[in-house]
Amino acid sequence: MTKRYLLALLFFTQSIVSCSAPDDVDPLPSWNNGSSRDSIIAFVEAVTDKANANHVPVTERIAVFDNDGTLWSEQPLYFQLYYALAQIENAAPAHPEWSDQEPFKTALAGDRDEILALGTKGLVEIVLATHSGMTNAEFRQSVQGWIASAEHPTTHLAYSQMIFQPMLELLNYLRANDFAVYIVSGGGVEFIRAWAGNVFGVPPENTIGSDLGIKFEETESGPVLRRLPELNFINDGPGKPVGIQRAIGARPIFAFGNSDGDLQMLQWTAAGDGMSFVGIVHHTDADREWAYDRASHLGRLDKALDEGRHRGWTIVDMSSEWAVIYPPE
Amino acid sequence: MTKRYLLALLFFTQSIVSCSAPDDVDPLPSWNNGSSRDSIIAFVEAVTDKANANHVPVTERIAVFDNDGTLWSEQPLYFQLYYALAQIENAAPAHPEWSDQEPFKTALAGDRDEILALGTKGLVEIVLATHSGMTNAEFRQSVQGWIASAEHPTTHLAYSQMIFQPMLELLNYLRANDFAVYIVSGGGVEFIRAWAGNVFGVPPENTIGSDLGIKFEETESGPVLRRLPELNFINDGPGKPVGIQRAIGARPIFAFGNSDGDLQMLQWTAAGDGMSFVGIVHHTDADREWAYDRASHLGRLDKALDEGRHRGWTIVDMSSEWAVIYPPE
Numbered sequence: 001m002t003k004r005y006l007l008a009l010l011f012f013t014q015s016i017v018s019c020s021a022p023d024d025v026d027p028l029p030s031w032n033n034g035s036s037r038d039s040i041i042a043f044v045e046a047v048t049d050k051a052n053a054n055h056v057p058v059t060e061r062i063a064v065f066d067n068d069g070t071l072w073s074e075q076p077l078y079f080q081l082y083y084a085l086a087q088i089e090n091a092a093p094a095h096p097e098w099s100d101q102e103p104f105k106t107a108l109a110g111d112r113d114e115i116l117a118l119g120t121k122g123l124v125e126i127v128l129a130t131h132s133g134m135t136n137a138e139f140r141q142s143v144q145g146w147i148a149s150a151e152h153p154t155t156h157l158a159y160s161q162m163i164f165q166p167m168l169e170l171l172n173y174l175r176a177n178d179f180a181v182y183i184v185s186g187g188g189v190e191f192i193r194a195w196a197g198n199v200f201g202v203p204p205e206n207t208i209g210s211d212l213g214i215k216f217e218e219t220e221s222g223p224v225l226r227r228l229p230e231l232n233f234i235n236d237g238p239g240k241p242v243g244i245q246r247a248i249g250a251r252p253i254f255a256f257g258n259s260d261g262d263l264q265m266l267q268w269t270a271a272g273d274g275m276s277f278v279g280i281v282h283h284t285d286a287d288r289e290w291a292y293d294r295a296s297h298l299g300r301l302d303k304a305l306d307e308g309r310h311r312g313w314t315i316v317d318m319s320s321e322w323a324v325i326y327p328p329e
Numbered sequence: 330m331t332k333r334y335l336l337a338l339l340f341f342t343q344s345i346v347s348c349s350a351p352d353d354v355d356p357l358p359s360w361n362n363g364s365s366r367d368s369i370i371a372f373v374e375a376v377t378d379k380a381n382a383n384h385v386p387v388t389e390r391i392a393v394f395d396n397d398g399t400l401w402s403e404q405p406l407y408f409q410l411y412y413a414l415a416q417i418e419n420a421a422p423a424h425p426e427w428s429d430q431e432p433f434k435t436a437l438a439g440d441r442d443e444i445l446a447l448g449t450k451g452l453v454e455i456v457l458a459t460h461s462g463m464t465n466a467e468f469r470q471s472v473q474g475w476i477a478s479a480e481h482p483t484t485h486l487a488y489s490q491m492i493f494q495p496m497l498e499l500l501n502y503l504r505a506n507d508f509a510v511y512i513v514s515g516g517g518v519e520f521i522r523a524w525a526g527n528v529f530g531v532p533p534e535n536t537i538g539s540d541l542g543i544k545f546e547e548t549e550s551g552p553v554l555r556r557l558p559e560l561n562f563i564n565d566g567p568g569k570p571v572g573i574q575r576a577i578g579a580r581p582i583f584a585f586g587n588s589d590g591d592l593q594m595l596q597w598t599a600a601g602d603g604m605s606f607v608g609i610v611h612h613t614d615a616d617r618e619w620a621y622d623r624a625s626h627l628g629r630l631d632k633a634l635d636e637g638r639h640r641g642w643t644i645v646d647m648s649s650e651w652a653v654i655y656p657p658e
Contacts, residue, residue, distance in 0.1 A: 059532065136574060180534075189575070189578070190578070193578045203388065203578075204577065204578025204579050205509075205534075205576065205577045205578055205579070207578060211575065214571050214574060214575075215567070215571070216567035216568075216570045216571060216593050216597070222600045223570070223593070223596050223597055223600050225570060225571065225574050238544070238545035239545075241545045241552070241554060242543050242544070242545060242554065245465060245543060245554050246518075246540065246543075247534065247576060248533065248534045249518070249519070249522045249532075249533025249534055249536060250533050250534070264545050264552070267552050268545070268552055271551045271552050
């Protein structure tokens with residue numbers, strides 16, 4: 001652990017105990033001085049200051065964060081897809097027919113561009129084949145086993161190590177200022193819940209995502225929740241404000257995303273009555289992470305970048321504004 | 330306000346400040362001495378005592394309550410149905426065709442048994458006609474206007490006055506012991522959210538219920554969430570554990586219901602690994618409230634009563650165990 005990381009931890013611990021941030025500890029040590037850091041701090045100081053016209057009561061301090069590309073990396077494929085591919089590889093010996101059957105054939109070959117070329121239909125088929133049939137508890141255990149042992153194909157880091165240290169500090173800073181912090185992801189809600197508590201400090205009830213049908217089923221050893229091979233809800237694009245309303249029942253005042261799939265969530269947050277903060281992570285760092293936006297087949301940032309610039313949202317230039325990307329090992 | 334009510338309020342306030350219950354104030358003044366009161370207190374003392382083998386960490390202290398018939402009355406019709414009937418009456422002048430068209434004709438005539446005889450199809454039609462088309466914000470405002478002014482057809486009390494004082498004390502007692510308290514209702518989630526914060530102290534994110542489809546829609550005055558004339562999810566019976574998993578992502582250790590529609594939620598809670606509390610409100614008080622169970626067309630308690638007795642769940646005899654039913658006016 002570096003000193004900076006220890007300081008961040010210390011800050012978080014102190015915040016829990018004292019319920020207010022000590023003035024002499026930098027809450028965002030991994031954010032370089034610049035416009036994004038300034039706008040975050042200015043917003044939090046305004047809404048938490050009772051004397052400020054923009055003061056927001058604690059119960060309305062709701063912050064929502066996209067996950068893939070906002071809280072952790074998402075290249076060269078969404079990490080949840082690597083989980084699915086690993087499950088297909090594990091199950092392949094029992095399914096010799098997959099060697100000639102799409103989308104499994106392409107999944108097993110493992111070429112990134114060909115996997116993306118399977119399109120929504122093929123990817124959904126891969127997800128349903130690997131995310132359903134078992135109980136919810138079994139699925140959770142499987143994801144936890146994978147995330148504890150799997151490593152990323154190019155960085156060779158653990159996936160849980162590829163979270164953004166500046167965002168981790170931001171989550172803690174918001175919680176220290178009595179924000180309720182939610183993950184609002186296009187990814188599977190139970191996939192994220194399996195590890196987000198330990199990694200981000202976000203509890204399961206604050207995790208909103210896409211989901212499959214689940215069914216209450218009585219078995220000889222008692223009732224279980226069985227995961228069904230059918231999509232229930234896609235928490236992406238215009239689905240994100242819907243998912244937020246269903247789970248939280250109130251509009252956020254703080255939102256962070258990184259792609260066009262977050263646009264409606266950002267618009268919904270910006271359209272609230274009072275002051276709001278809307279942020280976009282712009283992946284501009286090909287050296288330390290990845291650089292992609294308008295032309296990317298995954299995590300495309302195009303319309304939201306235009307709208308964000310037009311409306312003065314906070315657009316984080318990862319390359320210049322983040323002192324570090326991942327937490328020190 | 331009576332002295333007893335003031336004491337309960339005082340208890341609640343002190344709990345917030347000190348984060349522990351003062352030993353000399355009765356947390357459940359409206360519960361007569363008896364087996365239900367004893368079993369509630371024994372459970373809470375066991376799971377909150379670090380020296381007890383059944384101690385449960387704060388993050389796992391999840392309590393779920395059915396709403397209709399468990400937290401407030403539900404006779405002679407579910408209160409949400411009275412809201413729907415009032416909306417139909419309001420809209421009737423603009424719909425002369427309703428005088429000959431079911432289910433509106435029966436709804437306008439207002440006979441309780443004939444309304445129930447419309448069955449699920451007719452009742453769903455009434456709900457969809459009165460709960461969709463508007464934005465979520467407009468619906469919320471409409472429900473709030475109704476609950477502030479409407480009165481119950483037989484008691485002539487405000488509906489928000491027909492909540493169970495003993496359960497209000499129980500919610501506060503659990504919260505004072507660091508439980509997260511959720512409403513898990515077959516009723517509409519946004520209907521309940523419109524008033525449950527003020528009435529029960531349960532915030533919108535802790536309210537789980539049935540819901541309609543909602544859609545993110547861009548309008549000239551900005552984005553709205555539009556309520557669609559279609560059922561999205563029925564949070565009843567086997568749907569309750571599903572709704573709990575979707576919203577909370579963890580299993581409760583404490584559950585209270587009053588009808589067979591709660592049975593699977595009670596079973597799911599009872600089937601957890603550790604100690605659990607399962608309670609049933611048995612409506613046995615025809616003088617102060619209503620008396621009904623196995624033969625009722627509404628809030629039927631039959632299978633759950635058998636299973637509860639067989640498994641030793643806490644079955645509250647409203648008539649003998651509750652010193653008062655509704656809060657003092």
